[in-house]
Amino acid sequence: MARAMFEYTKTVLEKVSFNFELFNKELEKAVTRLLPYEVKELYFWLQEFTQNKPDLHKCLNLIETKKRSF
Template sequence: MSRMIYDYTKGMLERASLDPIRFSKELRKAANILLPYEIEHLRNWLLYFTSEKPMLKKCLTIVNK
């Protein structure tokens, strides 16, 4: 079940990546819902995903707490 939530979260973040405000809002939601090990996986995925999207780099601080 939790894997489905993680995959859903990644999909939502991909769709929201055009708007940094919406992206950070969705990322905050994910940080509150996901389990600690899932947040670690999400953090690694975000580093890869935002490597070519500098406008989203500042959002990484949400999951680096």
């Protein structure tokens, strides 16, 4: 079940990546719903996904902050 949520989160983030505010909102939701190790995985996925999307690089800070709290 948890793995399905992680995959669903990635799908949603890909679909809303055209809009920074939507992307950030969905990312915030994901960070609160995913398990700590999934948040770390999501961070690595985001690093790769946002490589060619400089406007989304700011979102990595949200995950870095949350990762430290685990």
